Amino acid sequence: MEAYSTVRTGTFTERLAAAAGLALALVLLRMPFRHVVRAARFAxxxxxxxLDVAxxxxxxxxxxxxxxxxxxxxxxxxTSLGTVLAAALLGRRLNWCLGVRFSPPPVEYHAWAEVPGSGPVGEYTVNGWHHHAALTI
Structure with a gap:
C-alpha cells in the first residue's frame, strides 16, 4: 500500500478529522517519543x-x-498516528501498532493502525505479508 493516495475517501467530517489528525501527528513526531506515546494513549x-473496519x-x-x-x-x-488521532477526534478508538512487516524476502519496520480485535487497517496483507507488533497502543 502506498503512503500517498490520490483517491478522496470518507465523509467531509472524516476528511476534516484526517487533516487535523495528520497535522497533530506531524507536530507530535517532532517531540521526544515518550510524549508521542502519551498522546496516543490519551487518544x-x-x-x-x-471504529468499524469499513x-x-x-x-x-x-x-x-x-x-x-x-x-x-x-x-x-x-499516517498511522494521524489515523489514530483522527479517530479519537471522531470519538472512536483505533490501536496504534509499531513493529515489523515481512514476507519471504524483505523485512521492514512498519507502523499501522488496527481496529481492536481485528487486523491492520488499510494495509497490504495478501500474498504472505504479515504484520507483527512490538508495541501496541
Whole structure:
C-alpha cells in the first residue's frame, strides 16, 4: 500500500478529522517519543467505541490523501498516528501498532493502525505479508 493516495475517501467530517489528525501527528513526531506515546494513549482513552473496519479504511485513505499536501515525509508512522488521532477526534478508538512487516524476502519496520480485535487497517496483507507488533497502543 502506498503512503500517498490520490483517491478522496470518507465523509467531509472524516476528511476534516484526517487533516487535523495528520497535522497533530506531524507536530507530535517532532517531540521526544515518550510524549508521542502519551498522546496516543490519551487518544485511545478518548475514543469510546472501536471504529468499524469499513470506516477505518476510509479514514486511513483520507489521512493518506491529506498527506499528499505535506511537502515533507508522510509515511507509515505519520499516517498511522494521524489515523489514530483522527479517530479519537471522531470519538472512536483505533490501536496504534509499531513493529515489523515481512514476507519471504524483505523485512521492514512498519507502523499501522488496527481496529481492536481485528487486523491492520488499510494495509497490504495478501500474498504472505504479515504484520507483527512490538508495541501496541
Amino acid at each position: 485511545r482513552r478518548v475514543g469510546r467505541r472501536p 470506516r477505518a479504511e476510509a479514514l486511513v485513505g483520507a489521512v493518506r490523501h491529506t498527506g499528499r499536501l505535506w511537502p515533507g515525509r508522510a509515511a507509515c508512522m505519520e
